[in-house]
Amino acid sequence: MKIILFILGVIVGLLLVAVIRTLLLKPKKADYKFSDDIQRSMSYGEKLSRMLQYETESHRDNPEVEKFRGFHKVLEQEFPTVFSCLEKIEIDGNIMMKWKGLDSSLDPIIMISHIDVVPAEGEWLYPPYSGHITDDYRIYGRGSGDIKSGVFSFYQAAEELLKDGYTPKCDVYLGSSCTEEIGGDGAPKLVNWFKEHGIHLFMLSDEGGALVKDPVAGIKGTFAAIGIFEKGYGDLKFSAKSTGGHSSTPPKNTPIVRLAEFENYVEKHNPFKVKFTKAVDAMFENIAPYADSFLLKMVMHNLWLFKPILLKLMPMISREAAAMLQTTICFTMQSGSNGYNVIPQEAWVTANLRYIPFQGLEESNALIKQIAARYDIETEEVLCTPPSKALDLNGVPFKMTEECIKKIFPEVGIMPYVVTGGTDSRFFDEVCDNCVRFSPICTEPDQMNSMHAKNENIFITALPMAVDYYKELIRIQEQR
Numbered sequence: 269m270k271i272i273l274f275i276l277g278v279i280v281g282l283l284l285v286a287v288i289r290t291l292l293l294k295p296k297k298a299d300y301k302f303s304d305d306i307q308r309s310m311s312y313g314e315k316l317s318r319m320l321q322y323e324t325e326s327h328r329d330n331p332e333v334e335k336f337r338g339f340h341k342v343l344e345q346e347f348p349t350v351f352s353c354l355e356k357i358e359i360d361g362n363i364m365m366k367w368k369g370l371d372s373s374l375d376p377i378i379m380i381s382h383i384d385v386v387p388a389e390g391e392w393l394y395p396p397y398s399g400h401i402t403d404d405y406r407i408y409g410r411g412s413g414d415i416k417s418g419v420f421s422f423y424q425a426a427e428e429l430l431k432d433g434y435t436p437k438c439d440v441y442l443g444s445s446c447t448e449e450i451g452g453d454g455a456p457k458l459v460n461w462f463k464e465h466g467i468h469l470f471m472l473s474d475e476g477g478a479l480v481k482d483p484v485a486g487i488k489g490t491f492a493a494i495g496i497f498e499k500g501y502g503d504l505k506f507s508a509k510s511t512g513g514h515s516s517t518p519p520k521n522t523p524i525v526r527l528a529e530f531e532n533y534v535e536k537h538n539p540f541k542v543k544f545t546k547a548v549d550a551m552f553e554n555i556a557p558y559a560d561s562f563l564l565k566m567v568m569h570n571l572w573l574f575k576p577i578l579l580k581l582m583p584m585i586s587r588e589a590a591a592m593l594q595t596t597i598c599f600t601m602q603s604g605s606n607g608y609n610v611i612p613q614e615a616w617v618t619a620n621l622r623y624i625p626f627q628g629l630e631e632s633n634a635l636i637k638q639i640a641a642r643y644d645i646e647t648e649e650v651l652c653t654p655p656s657k658a659l660d661l662n663g664v665p666f667k668m669t670e671e672c673i674k675k676i677f678p679e680v681g682i683m684p685y686v687v688t689g690g691t692d693s694r695f696f697d698e699v700c701d702n703c704v705r706f707s708p709i710c711t712e713p714d715q716m717n718s719m720h721a722k723n724e725n726i727f728i729t730a731l732p733m734a735v736d737y738y739k740e741l742i743r744i745q746e747q748r
């Protein structure tokens with residue numbers, strides 16, 4: 269009895285501490301206002317429109333280098349000062365501009381966004397390569413969100429700074445691959461160029477995070493989601509073999525049954541470790557003051573107490589958030605025999621894995637291979653890349669990013685997070701320790717969903733601040 273009372277006392281005590289800590293936390297509001305400078309927005313929108321009118325779809329089996337060189341010409345027309353003052357580096361349709369700074373002994377910075385887009389399918393409200401601007405300031409076009417708006421914004425920032433006679437403190441590169449959407453070798457070629465020239469980069473700014481609305485259930489407002497690291501990527505193929513035979517006299521444990529048992533096991537018993545990383549800790553800590561309910565605020569602000577519960581609840585709250593806590597696996601393609609009455613000699617299923625740094629490529633693959641072997645299934649690694657390095661939350665590049673965001677978007681909340689998709693920045697780990705995955709363009713949820721889908725669009729009134737953000741990122745290097 270005494271022990272029970274003691275345990276109850278401890279629990280009440282801990283909860284009391286959590287409640288007091290939550291009451292002491294000052295509530296905050298996160299807000300973002302689109303630009304009311306319509307003239308500036310329109311002139312930017314028209315430039316972006318011309319960039320969108322030039323189709324730059326990338327296809328895995330067809331490099332189309334000349335098409336991308338044609339797009340470089342569009343850039344040259346829109347940003348003549350950049351092209352007359354900066355050194356152009358072109359590698360197989362990928363493009364980089366080098367802006368010489370005052371002190372070339374400092375490690376340079378690079379701003380990157382890819383120029384290729386995914387194919388445009390389906391019926392659109394406005395044709396995907398029209399660059400149409402509506403009366404409510406939406407600009408439609410494949411690449412408007414992902415991510416010619418990014419390319420536009422840093423080129424425009426450089427164009428305007430150059431016209432003002434500005435010279436950056438360190439060398440500044442503007443870089444664009446033409447193979448991001450097909451996971452091609454464009455970015456690696458740019459990285460090789462840096463390696464060949466013995467250049468180590470101080471920081472990189474790429475897509476990955478953005479200005480997002482209502483990022484998690486119960487958290488309202490606009491947040492700058494800064495990608496701290498990127499999960500790894502793995503395509504695996506699992507094959508089960510047999511001697512085949514006729515389905516009228518079926519044996520036990522045919523390949524399809526074994527695959528099904530394996531898939532079922534993996535789905536039911538999550539084999540991967542579930543854990544908070546520094547990035548996820550920081551994410552909850554940062555967004556806690558914005559929570560609309562006391563309970564949510566208390567949970568997020570007192571991770572020391574509630575982490576074990578959150579680990580269990582996360583998959584129910586948000587799939588996106590759950591994917592930030594572990595290596596994930598998803599079965600994607602499957603095949604057996606070619607006849608209704610034929611037992612396959614070999615059946616296979618493929619899976620796509622996304623590796624978390626604390627249980628990376630090798631450990632995750634070994635684990636899944638081991639489970640597959642229990643069902644007499646062979647595993648083949650088709651294409652696997654490890655997770656990226658993590659950005660140091662206490663490092664200068666992260667602090668600089670925060671400072672630029674606070675200056676240009678004073679009312680938004682800041683939210684470190686984990687990039688579960690893939691970007692070009694992962695290739696830059698070899699030449700850069702500080703890859704910041706944040707694009708300064710604010711999108712509504714419907715616009716976010718239109719990327720890689722129909723009716724891709726953004727607001728042109730998001731562009732002026734995006735340009736200002738990149739200007740600030742260049743200027744803030746003076747602090748070094």
Ligand SMILES: [Zn+2]
Pocket residue numbers: 382414415448475
């Ligand atoms: Zn993209």
